[in-house]
Each structure stands twice: as structure tokens, then as C-alpha cells.
Amino acid sequence: xxxxxxxxxxxxxxxxxxxxxxxxxxxxxxxxxxxxxxxxxxxxxxxxxxxxxxxxxxxxxxxxxxxxxxxxxxxxxxxxxxxxxxxxxxxxxxxxxxxxxxxxxxxxxxxxxxxxxxxxxxxxxxxxxxxxxxxxxxxxxxxxxxxxxxxxxxxxxxxxxxxxxxxxxxxxxxxxxxxxxxxxxxxxxxxxxxxxxxxxxxxxxxxxxxxxxxxxxxxxxxxxxxxxxxxxxxxxxxxxxxxxxxxxxxxxxxxxxxxxxxxxxxxxxxxxxxxxxxxxxxxxxxxxxxxxxxxxxxxxxxxxxxxxxxxxxxxxxxxxxxxxxxxxxxxxxxxxxxxxxxxxxxxxxxxxxxxxxxxxxxxxxxxxxxxxxxxxxxxxxxxxxxxxxxxxxxxxxxxxxxxxxxxxxxxxxxxxxxxxxxxxxxxxxxxxxxxxxxxxxxxxxxxxxxxxxxxxxx
Amino acid sequence: xxxxxxxxxxxxxxxxxxxxxxxxxxxxxxxxxxxxxxxxxxxxxxxxxxxxxxxxxxxxxxxxxxxxxxxxxxxxxxxxxxxxxxxxxxxxxxxxxxxxxxxxxxxxxxxxxxxxxxxxxxxxxxxxxxxxxxxxxxxxxxxxxxxxxxxxxxxxxxxxxxxxxxxxxxxxxxxxxxxxxxxxxxxxxxxxxxxxxxxxxxxxxxxxxxxxxxxxxxxxxxxxxxxxxxxxxxxxxxxxxxxxxxxxxxxxxxxxxxxxxxxxxxxxxxxxxxxxxxxxxxxxxxxxxxxxxxxxxxxxxxxxxxxxxxxxxxxxxxxxxxxxxxxxxxxxxxxxxxxxxxxxxxxxxxxxxxxxxxxxxxxxxxxxxxxxxxxxxxxxxxxxxxxxxxxxxxxxxxxxxxxxxxxxxxxxxxxxxxxxxxxxxxxxxxxxxxxxxxxxxxxxxxxxxxxxxxxxxx
Numbered sequence: 001x002x003x004x005x006x007x008x009x010x011x012x013x014x015x016x017x018x019x020x021x022x023x024x025x026x027x028x029x030x031x032x033x034x035x036x037x038x039x040x041x042x043x044x045x046x047x048x049x050x051x052x053x054x055x056x057x058x059x060x061x062x063x064x065x066x067x068x069x070x071x072x073x074x075x076x077x078x079x080x081x082x083x084x085x086x087x088x089x090x091x092x093x094x095x096x097x098x099x100x101x102x103x104x105x106x107x108x109x110x111x112x113x114x115x116x117x118x119x120x121x122x123x124x125x126x127x128x129x130x131x132x133x134x135x136x137x138x139x140x141x142x143x144x145x146x147x148x149x150x151x152x153x154x155x156x157x158x159x160x161x162x163x164x165x166x167x168x169x170x171x172x173x174x175x176x177x178x179x180x181x182x183x184x185x186x187x188x189x190x191x192x193x194x195x196x197x198x199x200x201x202x203x204x205x206x207x208x209x210x211x212x213x214x215x216x217x218x219x220x221x222x223x224x225x226x227x228x229x230x231x232x233x234x235x236x237x238x239x240x241x242x243x244x245x246x247x248x249x250x251x252x253x254x255x256x257x258x259x260x261x262x263x264x265x266x267x268x269x270x271x272x273x274x275x276x277x278x279x280x281x282x283x284x285x286x287x288x289x290x291x292x293x294x295x296x297x298x299x300x301x302x303x304x305x306x307x308x309x310x311x312x313x314x315x316x317x318x319x320x321x322x323x324x325x326x327x328x329x330x331x332x333x334x335x336x337x338x339x340x341x342x343x344x345x346x347x348x349x350x351x352x353x354x355x356x357x358x359x360x361x362x363x364x365x366x367x368x369x370x371x372x373x374x375x376x377x378x379x380x381x382x383x384x385x386x387x388x389x390x391x392x393x394x395x396x397x398x399x400x401x402x403x404x405x406x407x408x409x410x411x412x413x414x415x416x417x418x419x420x421x422x423x424x425x426x427x428x429x430x431x432x433x434x435x436x437x438x439x440x441x442x443x444x445x446x447x448x449x450x451x452x453x454x455x456x457x458x
Numbered sequence: 459x460x461x462x463x464x465x466x467x468x469x470x471x472x473x474x475x476x477x478x479x480x481x482x483x484x485x486x487x488x489x490x491x492x493x494x495x496x497x498x499x500x501x502x503x504x505x506x507x508x509x510x511x512x513x514x515x516x517x518x519x520x521x522x523x524x525x526x527x528x529x530x531x532x533x534x535x536x537x538x539x540x541x542x543x544x545x546x547x548x549x550x551x552x553x554x555x556x557x558x559x560x561x562x563x564x565x566x567x568x569x570x571x572x573x574x575x576x577x578x579x580x581x582x583x584x585x586x587x588x589x590x591x592x593x594x595x596x597x598x599x600x601x602x603x604x605x606x607x608x609x610x611x612x613x614x615x616x617x618x619x620x621x622x623x624x625x626x627x628x629x630x631x632x633x634x635x636x637x638x639x640x641x642x643x644x645x646x647x648x649x650x651x652x653x654x655x656x657x658x659x660x661x662x663x664x665x666x667x668x669x670x671x672x673x674x675x676x677x678x679x680x681x682x683x684x685x686x687x688x689x690x691x692x693x694x695x696x697x698x699x700x701x702x703x704x705x706x707x708x709x710x711x712x713x714x715x716x717x718x719x720x721x722x723x724x725x726x727x728x729x730x731x732x733x734x735x736x737x738x739x740x741x742x743x744x745x746x747x748x749x750x751x752x753x754x755x756x757x758x759x760x761x762x763x764x765x766x767x768x769x770x771x772x773x774x775x776x777x778x779x780x781x782x783x784x785x786x787x788x789x790x791x792x793x794x795x796x797x798x799x800x801x802x803x804x805x806x807x808x809x810x811x812x813x814x815x816x817x818x819x820x821x822x823x824x825x826x827x828x829x830x831x832x833x834x835x836x837x838x839x840x841x842x843x844x845x846x847x848x849x850x851x852x853x854x855x856x857x858x859x860x861x862x863x864x865x866x867x868x869x870x871x872x873x874x875x876x877x878x879x880x881x882x883x884x885x886x887x888x889x890x891x892x893x894x895x896x897x898x899x900x901x902x903x904x905x906x907x908x909x910x911x912x913x914x915x916x
Contacts, residue, residue: 058853061862064810066803076799102849105870233797293865295793320850320866335753336791339691341534345524352522391560392778394895395516395902404519407751408778411868412563412886428870437852444853 003035004043005388006398008375011354013398019043021381024192024420028377040389042401045375046109046382046417047323048364050285051226051264051314053114054099054136055092057440058083058447060318073232073294080317081166083447084117089126089135091443092117096139098440101433102321104145104425107414109382111145112314112368114199114226114264116152116170118180123168129180130187137194143432144424146192146382148368150199150226151184153177153214158204159242170201174210178217185221192380193420197224197368203239203247208254215256224260224369226285227251230273231265231296252276259283262367264314266304267297274300278307283367286359288329290316298333305347305355312364324409327356353403381421387413461493462501463846464856466833469812471856477501479839482650482878486835498847500859503833504567504840504875505781506822508743509684509722509772512557512571512594513550515898516541516905518776531690531752538775539624541905544579547593549901554597556898559891560779562603562883565872567840569603570772570826572657572684572722574610574628576638581626587638588645595652601890602882604650604840606826608657608684609642611635611672616662617700628659632668636675643679650838651878655682655826661697661705666712673714682718682827684743685709688731689723689754710734717741720825722772724762725755732758736765741825744817746787748774756791763805763813770822782867785814811861839879845871 001020006013020031063069063079070076087095096113103111117132119125128134133149140147154170155177157163163171172180181198188194198218200206206214218225229247230236236246243250248269251257257280266277266284277284286299294317301311313326331352334343345352365373372380386405388396390413393404417425424430459478464471478489521527521537528534545553554571561569575590577583586592591607598605612628613635615621621629630638639656646652656676658664664672676683687705688694694704701708706727709715715738724735724742735742744757752775759769771784789810792801803810823831830838844863846854848871851862875883882888 060866061851061854061858061864064800064803064861064865066800069799071798071800073799098849098852105849292790292794293799295797295799297797298794320868322868332750333794336750336756336794339753339755340529341527341531341751341753342522342524342529345522389892389895389899391556391563391891391895393519394556395899396519397903397906400519400906403522406519407522408518410778410780411870433849434847437847437849441847441853445855448855448858 001031001033001035002038002043004038004041004385006042006401008042008044011357011402013042013401015398019375021421024381026375026377026379026381038385040387041385041415042388044384044386044405045361045373046384046419047107047360048110048312048368048373049103049108049315049323050112050262050312050364050367051114051287051316052099052111053317054096054139055084055087055117056080057095057099057318058444062448073296074234076294078166084169085166086121086447087117089131092132093135093139094439094443096136097143097436099318100140100143100145101430101436103315104143104417104430105414105428106321106323106411107384107417108321108323109146109417109419110148110364110368110370110372111140112148112150112197112226114150114152116154116201118172119169121169123171125176129176130184133184134187137188141194143430143436144419144422146419148195148197148224148370149184150197150224151181152199152201153210154201154205155207155210156205159238174213177214195370197226199226202228202235203250204235208243208250211256212254219260222260224262224367226262226264229263229266230268233268236268246273248273248276252280257282260369262312265291265296267291267299269300271303274303274307274309278309283310283312283363285312285314285367286330287314287316288326288333289320289322292329292333293317293319298337299330301330302334302343302347305344308348310363310366311359312367313359322411323360324406327360328407330356330359353406356406357402381418383418384414385416387415459489459491459493460496460501462496462499462843464500464859466500466502469815469860471500471859473856477833479879482839484833484835484837484839496843498845499843499873500846502842502844502863503819503831504842504877505565505818506568506770506826506831507561507566507773507781508570508720508770508822508825509745509774510557510569510571511775512554512597513542513545513575514538515553515557515776516902520906531754532692534752536624542575542627543624544905545575547584547589550575550590551593551597552897552901554594555601555894557776558598558601558603559888559894561773562601562875562888563872563886564779564781564869565842565875566781567604567875567877568606568822568826568828568830569598570606570608570655570684572608572610574612574659576630577627579627581629583634587634588642591642592645595646599652601888601894602877602880604877606653606655606682606828607642608655608682609639610657610659611668612659612663613665613668614663617696632671635672653828655684657684660686660693661708662693666701666708669714670712677718680718682720682825684720684722687721687724688726691726694726704731706731706734710738715740718827720770723749723754725749725757727758729761732761732765732767736767741768741770741821743770743772743825744788745772745774746784746791747778747780750787750791751775751777756795757788759788760792760801760805763802766806768821768824769817770825771817780869781818782864785818786865788814788817811864814864815860839876841876842872843874845873
């Protein structure tokens, strides 16, 4: 039982109330134990990061140059492929631990890891073809973050394109993908801290028949399904050429959209596509910090929310890891575009702070099919304590703390982070931080000791 | 003498070199004293915040609603006026200390405070008409930040507009403004930690004859001159109606632009206005975090840098205080607009990291006419130490640290902050933080215990 100064409940904060935890779950049952008093803290749900490529932490700060990484998304990919090309299984473990450590310190208690690095550097499967997925999961377990491993199907470079050597480690066949995902499911039975979903990479990388096959298979087992859709205009153009339909329109036409599907990015979408996503109950995962870094464009979050489509958030390329900064960018980018303020306020009669806070919490839980993100009884006890005297949010009142957090919170305010009721980060410190950072630093230097990658326009 | 692991020098980092400080200045002279060793730190110049309205810290998180603060800049102003309406001199001191504390913790060693709160709540001057300016300066001195008090001339509500009760505390006459500024100059002789500049508020608030008079006066004394220009389209329209010219074009026509002038915001500007600013040697101060919050629009930083106009940065409304987040937004907002990456890279053959880092440091020093911001001998010893093992920047190398900092640094990495060689923040802690935050919290609650302000469309 915990008694913080302010407890998040139903989109606001209540004073002097307690949160009771039993067996890792939040419970409504009374507890006889005396509460742990946290008189200068607010207690909020842990953040849910729906879309992560952990290994891309390696390219933070390394791809901000027209000379080495080019001027668009497609040339940036060359730098990303360079980072992926030579990682050993141990390296994948080390960089994943680094990314997951920073997520925990930022208040993230669950990560959806969109995992497409499958084979050895030469393109051959490891003895265990899930070797790298196991490393990513082991990294999450070591650091203490809840993980949904979204196993990615990446079957080709694109429509009528020859295989790309930079993608050598991503490719599988439909059969090997299904077989490997089955093995993964069998390897983590009964754990709520490690679950499995699937991620057909994109319409570019997965032909339509294969897409139908893997979705059919996944739906028989009620797995969450995540897919990059409409991040880049060129992706839409290629799909038009192959299918005469853009990616989301293609999925709609073939009745592949459903509540279990999360469309990652969904930036370049038409009103008809918004209507189709809305009718299907799908979620959109936005990654604003990465999307601004990659120059992807601005999500039409106003039209999406008006259509009752839930928006969740992802740290994607790890350009920065800061869930509420992502949340506020959903509105801020629209403000810049429309030269108005608080664009997302009062859509469906909901305050902007509630709408944005939910993108970082309960909407993510929905996209990953996990009971967490709102501190209601029966959910996993995944929570954060926030120092209400932190300079970034000092001067709150119970009714103003949610907007103040949402628009102002700095990572310095995040003190304790708990997953399944276990405190993983204590007063801003993670017990393994020093070792994780030292190993990551060695890895980073080795990877980038090669000459910088030359631009690619593939 | 200090020996960090990595020392910022000439837009890059050098290993195992020392920085020598004598009498608060950086010196090239050798020192016999053994160096202070900082083996896990990088040492960089302190950030220069060119444009601050300290009291607006009170509206963080309080103006994010269409119901209470409206949907545009002009209705947001109503909330801001509410915060300003009832502050006592002691309140001005308390809120200024809060804002300056957060700036120091964010690595800001100099603030340019654009000060337009002059009179008592009833519009009458205090016994000392500089009472509130003295409070702001005392707050800076108490907290330990270097301040340039930019005393603002705010003479009217606008062309052909009656006085606005919400602006009652801002108004002065030209004569009282000049007299009060003279008194301010006399009150802080010989201090390098407190200097004075002037800030004709805007073309809206200062009629042209008065503008000419105060600029003439200020230039005779070589004071820095700051002015809001072209933040909002409505401001341009009003100037067109009064002068048949937009604000910057008006200043250009009357030869009022010069290297001592800083145009704050300058978002809505034409190619001819960019050319005029460029020819004059003026600086532009951008405040991207505030401008995204207010929905002002996107600075055309690419065209501005191509014209060799220096860009500096300000925290303005204190929506967030994070200098490098402001710096990176200069590029990120253009990326979203143009759907390309690294727009500002290689303009004038300069790397994007150098260009952005300079906006937060040496360009600000130029705008405030202070020798600081680049750690070169003869400058004030205003510096920050950064934990190179912080998760936000772990994995650096000497040549990659500048882009990694610029694009990734989180406040958690900022450990020690020194002004004039005196360490003010030690390992992330300011000795007065607890008291400052407690007093600010009381103030905040008192100000907002009134009913929320109703929207205004003035």
C-alpha cells in the first residue's frame, strides 16, 4: 500500500489516497499493512512505448549530416543499415539494455519492440533462428522493463526490387517467420513480462498474399499486430504502383484492419483511410520525436481523434527518449501548421491534457493488449513516482498537475519506477546503469570506428 | 585550472586539455596550480538565454485550454495578463527566482530579461519606479545567474486603440522610460553580472517617433536593443495599416536596424526583410519552444542563415526551459515543413551541430553584447560540466559529442554550472532550490486561487 501526496485516478489527481498492490497487481481490496508514505510525490501510471527499434540507439547523433546520412529518410536508412550490419548477438543485448535503461529512467515501464534483426551478418540464420529476439528479451529482463516482442516479417526489399544487401539480416520467408514466431511463443509461456506479437514490416516489405497469411495465423492466436503504414509519401507511391492502392486503403479493401492492428506512423493518410481505420477499431502509433528527426511529416492528429481512433506513442529510432515530449508534439506540430493553440483540446469533450497523457499510457496498453496504463484495479502495478517539487512542475495544484506534467515534465522529476509492483528505478538510479553504460560505450566505439557510411539512395 | 575529460574548443572537443580561470575570466596564461580533474565530464560554455519573461513561469500548464485561454495568441494573452495583474514586488522576486533557478539547472548562465512589468497593480509608479526591475535583478543576483535587464518601453495598446486595462502595469511615457532607464544604469555601475539594455516592446506598443527617440538615446550609450518583431501575422497587418509597412520593413526604411539590434521572433518575414536584417548586421532571437506553444509559426531559419544573420535563442514564456531543445527545434520544424532532413547542415560550410550549438551560446552573447559563450581567453568563465556517461549522450567520441549533445542532451546530464568562474550548481543541486521552490509554490497557489481568467480576444 502506497500513499503518495497525489495519486493519479481517472484523468486527475486525488490527495491522501492509497494505492494497494498485491501479487504485482493493483487491487481494490483493503490492506491491513501500514502504507508507504510518499509526501512529496505524485504517483502516475508507467508510460507505454509502443514502437521501439532498440538497436537504433546507436545512430543517435550520428545521422545529423547531409554529407554522411543524406537529406531524406531513404538515405538516412543507409546509416541505420551500417549500424545493423555487424552487431553480434552480445552487441544486440548490449545496445538493447542501453535503450531499455533510458526508457525506464524516463518512466517507461512497457516497451513494444518491433524486432526485424533476425539473421547473422552474412544473412544465414543462427543455430537458434530466434537468437537475436532472445537477446532483446534477455536485455529487457535484465533491465526490468516489460516487453512485447513484436516479431517482424521482412520478406523483400520492395515491389520488383532485388534484395538489398543492407537488409540481409532482416529477410525471412513466410514459412520461417511463422515457424520462428511459434518457437518464440513457446519459449516464454505464462510470463506477463514477456509477451509476443507480430509485425509485418510494411506493405513494401511484405507482399499481399504473405500479409494475409501471417495476419490470419496471428489472429487465430489473438496476437497484437503492428505494421509501418504511410510513414513516407514514397511508400504510398510504391504501393499505388503495385496495388493501385495506398497501404492503408489496401488493408481496408482486403478487410485486414481490426482492433488488434496498430498502424505505426499513419502520417500521409486520406479522409477515406481515416474513416476505414476508425470503422475497424485500429490504433495509430505516432512517433513524433523520430518523425520530426526523419522529416516524415505531421500526423493529422485532430482529424484522427475526431474519428475516435486511439493514438499511442513510440520512441522508434531513439533520437530522444521522452514519452511526454512525444505526447505534446502531437499538438505542438499542429499548432505550428495551423497557427492556432490547443488544437486537440475538447475533441470528444476531452481536455487536451487527458488526451495527450492517455497517448503515453492507456492507449499504448491497448495497442499491446496489456492490462496496464491507468492504475485501475486488476491492472499490472506499473507506476512512476514524480517529485512534485521538481523545477519543471513546481507550483502544481491537484487539478493543474496533469496539464503541467503533460506540457512541462522534465526527466529529472521521475524518481521511482516500478514494473509489476517491483521497484526497478529508485530515486532516479538503476542498479545496473554503470555496467550497462560502460558496455554500451565500448560497443558504440567499435561500431563507429569504421569510416562513416557513404550516403545511399536506395 | 580544470582538466575535464573533454573540453569544448572551436566547435569540437579536445581530450586532456585544461581550462585556466583567473579573476572570473578564462585566460591563456599558464597556471602553476594543480588542475581540478574531471575525468567523466565534458566542459562546455554556459548557455545564453536572450529572451525571457520570467514572470510567465506562472502560466506554465495553465494556458493549455481552449475554454480558459482560447485558441490563439491574442486570447492566450488574457491568461498572461491575469498572471501579471496582482503580483507584488516580492512576488516578482519569487517567480523570477523560480525561473532563473530552472535556467541555471538547465545550464543557462546568462539571461536577457525583457522586462515590461513596471508599475503597481493600479497603474501608478512605485516610489522607486524601477522597483520591479530591481526585484528581477535581485532575484538573478540571489540565484547567481548573469542578467542583462532589457528595460522595455511599452507606451500604448496599439495604433488607434484605447489603453487596455490588462496592460495597465506595462505603460510608461517616453520620458519616464528614458529617465527610469538612466536610473537603472546608474544603479548597477561596474558590474559585469548585471548590465542594462533597452527593449522597445514592439511596433504595436511604441509609436515611430518614440521608437526613434529611444533608439537614438540608447545608441549614444551603446546599449543592446531588443524588440519583438513579426511574431504574429496580425502584428504585421496592424503595422501595415499604420505605416503601410510591416515592422521590420519600417525599421529598415528609417535606418533603425544595426548590429546592436536583436529582432525577437522574426517569423513572418519577407525576402526583402531578410536582406535588410542581413545588411544591417542585426541578430534574430528565436524562441521555438514558446513559438510552438503559442502557434506562432516556423522561423525560416534556412533562409536566415543563408543570409548570414546570426540566430540566438530565448526561453520567452518559460513553457519549457531547455536551451538545446530550442536549438534542435530550429531544424526539426523545418524538417516537418519540408519533409527533408538536416536542412540547416552545411549552410555557409558549417555543420548543423555547430550552427545549432552556437545559437544557444555565442550568438546569444553577441545579442547581449557580452564576452562569453565560447570559452576563449578573455571571456567570462561561464561554463557547464556535462556527465559524459548520462544515458542521453552515452557512447560519444570526441568528434561525435557535439552532435550528440545538440540533438540528444537531457537535463539530467548537466552537473555543475559556473558563472564568472564561481560554481553555482554543484552536481545538479542549487543550494537555494528548496527555499525558492517552496516560496514559488505558495505564490502560484495564491495567484491561481482566483477563478480562471475568461477568454479575451483583445
